[in-house]
Amino acid sequence: MPENWTVQEVAARTVGGTPYWEVAALKPDGTLHRHIMPTSTLEWRAAEYGIDPADVDTLLEVALHEPHIPMVDDPAGPRYTDGGVTLLTAENDTEARTAHLARIKACPVSVRVRGAKPLDTVRAGHKPDAARIKAMREAVDTNRWLRKYGDLPALPRLAPGAATADFPTRFVPARRP
Template identity: 40%
Template sequence: MAAEQYEVQAVSETFSRDGNPLWHIVSLKPDGTYHDYVFPQDSLEWRAAEYSIDPSDVETLLDVILHEPHKAPLNRDDPALMEGRISRAVIPSAGTRVGDYEATTLFNAETKKDAREAHLVRIQHAKANRVKVVSPAGKPDPLDKIRSKYRNEPKLIEDKRRAVNEGRSVLRKNLEAFQLKNRKEA
């Protein structure tokens, strides 16, 4: 199945109810209707921090953000899972207990490298099979507005990286406690 192409028509700035700056992207779908996508303006910084993507690689960061809404759901059809990218669950969910194997995500991956690789598999699958977001050919690129405003500020990214690492650490401790309990019971 070939991916549909969504051609970016416009990018504008807006704000959430609590005043946080957002990007609003309008894309033209093949059927002539429009797809709206709104996300926080600091999302590129967050993806750099979350997945250890080079913060100066704006194209990769933007590519990830633009295709995230089009990823396959995390279920048996997950392309990362189909490649065998699995990790032990760090929190229980429907049908999964702590310690069970499940698809690798940012929060259950042993390393950020594992998380990044699984996430990029999902993004590439979305682009190849679901939706590929493209800039208009032969016209000014509306995405340049995001590129020009992106702040690759090491301090901001490091603060975000620290927050992600703390969250991942708490979840990993949950898994370690579960595994320790099971060893004692065995």
């Protein structure tokens, strides 16, 4: 059974020109745990996992639970203990989202987000920018592709002086008989 933490307060702050939220959650032992996240975190999670940018509660659940997902130190780098797909090893954002939300659900810490009044500061301050989220999503997709294939697809290099008309710019299927 997960340990339940209750959000007590949220403060909007800025450090070095970067705006962030500081979320204080009360642990069962009576101590406060402070989670600090840049305000862009919610846009990044929307872009990475294909979550609706307006679904602030789901984005907050992801962001506030991520530090508590069990990890294993591995010579190749840290990895999730469940051994499932990750953001960059998944075939697409649907597969990545499904695996990540399952990890959040199984997390040993539960931070109640839905209905938590102190998080109204974040809900009111979250102003998703569609163009920025699109650029973030393209960056994630590019990184996933590079990890999987090692390089971006490219047209063959032309010999000096070769005509570009020899290389189609789009696929044209052959006619059927």
